[in-house]
Structures are given as structure tokens and as C-alpha cells.
Amino acid sequence: MIDPREIQSIVKAHILDRFLPQANADELTTETPLIAGGILDSLATVRLVTFLEERFGIEVKAHEANAENLGSLAQIADLVRRKVDRA
Amino acid sequence: MNFASTPEHDALRDQIRTFARDRLNHDVVGRDRERRFSPDLWRTCGTHGLPGLPAPVEHGGRGFDPLTCVVALDALGYGCTDHGLTFALCAHLAACVVPIWQFGTEAQQRRYLPGLCDGRLIGAHAMTEAEAGSDSFNMRTVAERTAGGWRLHGAKKFVSNALHADLIVAFALTESSTRFHGGVTAFVLERSTPGLTISAPIDTMGLRTASVADIRLEDVRVEDAHVLGGVGAGAGVFARAMDWERICLFAAHVGQMERLLDRAVTHARTRQVGGVAIGKHQAVSHRIADMKVRVDAARLLTYRAASRLGVTRAVALDAAIAKLFVSEALVQTAMDTVQILGGNGYATDHEVERALRDAVGARIYSGTSEIQRNIISGWLGL
Numbered sequence: 001m002i003d004p005r006e007i008q009s010i011v012k013a014h015i016l017d018r019f020l021p022q023a024n025a026d027e028l029t030t031e032t033p034l035i036a037g038g039i040l041d042s043l044a045t046v047r048l049v050t051f052l053e054e055r056f057g058i059e060v061k062a063h064e065a066n067a068e069n070l071g072s073l074a075q076i077a078d079l080v081r082r083k084v085d086r087a
Numbered sequence: 088m089n090f091a092s093t094p095e096h097d098a099l100r101d102q103i104r105t106f107a108r109d110r111l112n113h114d115v116v117g118r119d120r121e122r123r124f125s126p127d128l129w130r131t132c133g134t135h136g137l138p139g140l141p142a143p144v145e146h147g148g149r150g151f152d153p154l155t156c157v158v159a160l161d162a163l164g165y166g167c168t169d170h171g172l173t174f175a176l177c178a179h180l181a182a183c184v185v186p187i188w189q190f191g192t193e194a195q196q197r198r199y200l201p202g203l204c205d206g207r208l209i210g211a212h213a214m215t216e217a218e219a220g221s222d223s224f225n226m227r228t229v230a231e232r233t234a235g236g237w238r239l240h241g242a243k244k245f246v247s248n249a250l251h252a253d254l255i256v257a258f259a260l261t262e263s264s265t266r267f268h269g270g271v272t273a274f275v276l277e278r279s280t281p282g283l284t285i286s287a288p289i290d291t292m293g294l295r296t297a298s299v300a301d302i303r304l305e306d307v308r309v310e311d312a313h314v315l316g317g318v319g320a321g322a323g324v325f326a327r328a329m330d331w332e333r334i335c336l337f338a339a340h341v342g343q344m345e346r347l348l349d350r351a352v353t354h355a356r357t358r359q360v361g362g363v364a365i366g367k368h369q370a371v372s373h374r375i376a377d378m379k380v381r382v383d384a385a386r387l388l389t390y391r392a393a394s395r396l397g398v399t400r401a402v403a404l405d406a407a408i409a410k411l412f413v414s415e416a417l418v419q420t421a422m423d424t425v426q427i428l429g430g431n432g433y434a435t436d437h438e439v440e441r442a443l444r445d446a447v448g449a450r451i452y453s454g455t456s457e458i459q460r461n462i463i464s465g466w467l468g469l
Contacts, residue, residue: 018468035268042224042267043465046326050400062190062316062323066269 002084007056007077014051015073019044030074035067045070052076058083090387096155100162106135107166115169115296119441122288122295124251128172133206137163138179141331142188146200153331153396156180157338157389164342168438170445171296173339178247178297179203181332183210183256186273186324190316195275199254211252213243213302214325220244223258224267224322228304230259230274237261237314239274239282239307247452249285250298253278256328257304258321271321274313282307293444330402332453333410334392340417340449341385347424347442348378354428365427374423381416388412404466411459414449421446 008030016025019039034040040048048070049060058080060069069079092100110131118125132138140156142148151159160177167173184203187195187210202208219225228241239259246255255276262270276283286301316324355366355375365371392405421443425432432439450456 021468035265040268042322043462045268046400046403047466053400061320062327063269063318063320065323066319067265068269070268 002056002081004074004077004081007080008073010055011048011052011076011080012073014055015039015048018047018051028073030077031072033071034073034076035071040070048076052080056080056084058087092158096158099155100158103135103137103159103162104166107163111167111169111172116436116438116441118169118296119171120295120435122290124175124296124298125169125172126251128169129175129209129251130206132172132176133204136204137176138206139184139200139204140180142184142200142204146188146196147202147204148184148188148200149204153334153393154390156335157393160335160338161342161345161386161389164339165346166342168346169296170343170442171294173343174294174336174445174448175209175248175297177332177336177339178212179210181335182212182247182328183254185331186212186256186315186328187275189327190273190320190324191275192312194312195315199275203254208253209248209251211246211248211255212328213246213249213255213257215244215246216242217244223325224271226258226260226271228257228259229263230261230272232261233308236308236310237274239276239304239309241304243302243304245289245299245452246285246302247297247299249300249302250288252285255283255302256315256324257302258325259304261318261321265319267322269319269322271325272318273315273321273324274309275315276304276307276309276313280307280309291448293441293446293448326403329453330396330406333406334389334396334402336453337385337410337413337449338389338393340413340446341382341389343442343446344378344382344385344413344417344420347420347439348375348382350439351375351378351424351427354431371427374427378420378423381420385409385413385416401466404463407454407459407462407466410453411456411463414456417446417449418443 049065136149139148140151144150187199203210214223216226230237230239257274257276258271261272282305284303289299355371356364358365388409392409395402395405424439425443428439431437
């Protein structure tokens, strides 16, 4: 079983590197709104999903790439953990 | 990394080039003048399985992997001078067959795929709207929940195949606050659905043997069984269709470029001025050399993208690169061919001027060249 905090750490590092290169890492918390806050636009979402699938060996289905699953680091970690545990 | 084609691919290429040249090229100039799509030729393509290349065999398709599909469509583009027919087939395949095959329920696949694959049914894809051209997800078309189904209302523009379509994959907002992120849903609509109306054909510069029209959806009521890929899955369905379209349709354009190149080479070797073949002049031979470079580069980019379809979601980047390069290269190749053929290139009955008119749309449909550059730069983190 993968630790959700480890998932959050990996995803946070990716988002900071790819989508928020000038941001202060402390400002990106587990609850920061990624979609509602405009950090993940359509293309960034596709790139993030590509990263999640390749990094964690999961598949995010078309109906799952929504604000409920990708809206924050906590929600992303929960989605990844559920899929990894199911595998 | 292996750049050699297989004997199976070589045989398929030869078979489809011959089929297309012998069966699909009758009176293309006349049909272009009259802006006439040929249902008979569509059914002829159906007898050879072209409308269902990647669909599973059990549903009537040929079960080809993406690379084999691209080899087949490259060959079709080379052999078939009816570019409108090729365009219509590829739009049907990538934007209707692929979504139903990859996202459809078993019932949807059983109901629609056999007819879509054997040429009895024609598919279309309705996404573009008047107020949301390249900004696709800023759409106004909505689907509201009703008891046991949905009520759709809105209008779609520039729907390829619309005039003859039996089936339309249409996208609508089901949650306006989230749009791309789970707020858009794809629906499979049959042509006879009450409230669905199709406009008169839109007159176009090129691809006049295909049909383009607008669609209105007024109080269109469908059951849940018409949802494709799940409620809120529209962005994923659309993205997959675009990946396939930007690779498969543009593979056909690679074949068209090679045919134009061969035409230019033949003309340059046989047309003499002052007792010398014009191809002996560097002004002509260098232009043709550049055409050859473009064809080979276009093919490599397209085939690389095809080899990654279904392997990684990052194929969206490869598809954008291939689409951008091939579309720009196709227009330039057609321009060069007109120039090399001179008066014959400019005259309407030699087919080269039509190739140029037909090429221009490639920089616009499936996402403009500007949008492809946005995608590519976005993947680079810009």
C-alpha cells in the first residue's frame, strides 16, 4: 500500500516544476484548488494525467478526469491510492 | 527503433493503392464542380473495410493496429484523387468509429459498429460552435437531465459529413461550472432523432466532394443509453478522437503529397523546353528535392505518432507535431506542384489546382496550425 503523503509529495513536486515554476512551495497545500484556481487548464490537466499514469502505472479513465478527482493534491492522492490499491 | 516496413504492410499498401486508383477516381473533376458526395463510392470503400479499419473484427472492423491503419490510409491518400471522399472517410473513422469502439457500451458497439464499418452507415462528429471555434469547451450547447434521459439544446457548426450522416457524436455541457473538467458529455445521436435538423450544405473552397453543414438541436430528447463514455467524459472522448484524427487523416495527406511529388517528377522529366527537360534546371529540381524532404519527414512524424497511439497519453504532443507539419507541408507541396506544372497546374481539368484547393483546409480542421503550436508549446511548459 502506497502512503498518500508520498503520492502528494511526488505530485506536488511535479506541479511545482511543470506548472508553477516561480511559486513558493509552501503556498501549494494539499487543499489548494488546482482546477478552480486555474492552475490546471485543459492542457495542463492532460499533462498531469499523463504523468500520473506513467509514474504510478495506473489508468485514469475519461470520466474520472474531473474536479472531484483532480481538484486538489489531496483528491489526486486519494485517486491514485485507490487505483494503486486496486491493482 | 526500426524504420523498415513489414511485408504485410507493403502488400496492404499495394492493394489499397491499386483499389483506390481503379475504383475511386471516376469523374472527380465533375463531382468537385457539382459539389457532389458519392454514396456509391462510400459503399465501395465499405466493401474493402476502409470505414472500419481499427474496429474489432467481432464488430465488423478489420482490427488493425494504429500503425497498420496509417499505412492503409497513406495508401488511400496516394491512390484516391477524390480528396473529399478520403477526408469524409477519415473523419468518420477517427471521430465516430473510434469513440464508439473505445468508449461505447457493448450495446452501442453492437448496434452501430457493424454498419459503420461496412459502409451502410456514415458517422459525423459535432463539436465546433459559432461562439467557440478553437476554444471548443466554451460551448453553449447544453444537455439537461430529464426523467430517464437528457434534453439537448444548441447548435453546431462545420460538421463534416453532416448532410449524409446516419449517426452523430455530439458534445454538450452537462455541468457548466466545470466544462473541460467533467462538465462536457458526448452523446450518440441518430439522424432521425426528433429535434435534430441539418442545414443546407456549406459551400467551401475545397473538399467539395465531401459534405459540411451545421446542425441544430432543439428540444432533442434521448435516453441515458445515448451517453457515450459516461456523464462528464466528453473531454476524454474528444481528446481521443482528435489524437486519431490528427494522425489518420494526415496520414492520408502524406499519401497525397507523395502522389503530387510523383506527378511533379514525371512532368519535370518529360516536359522539355529548348530541347532540355525542365527537371535539369535547378530552379525545378531543387523545388522537387524540397518536396521529397517534406514527404519523408511528414511520413516519419506521422508513423511515429501512430506507433504511440494507445501506448501513452503523451501521443497528443506527437499528434500535434505531425498535424502541424503535414498540413503546412501539404499546402506547400500542392503550391509547388502547380508551379512546376505551370499552365497545366493552373487549369481545372488537370486536378492539380483542385489538390491545392483541397489542401488549404488541412491547416484549419482538426485544430488550426495556431492551436497545434499552442499545444506543442504548452507541452514544453510555456
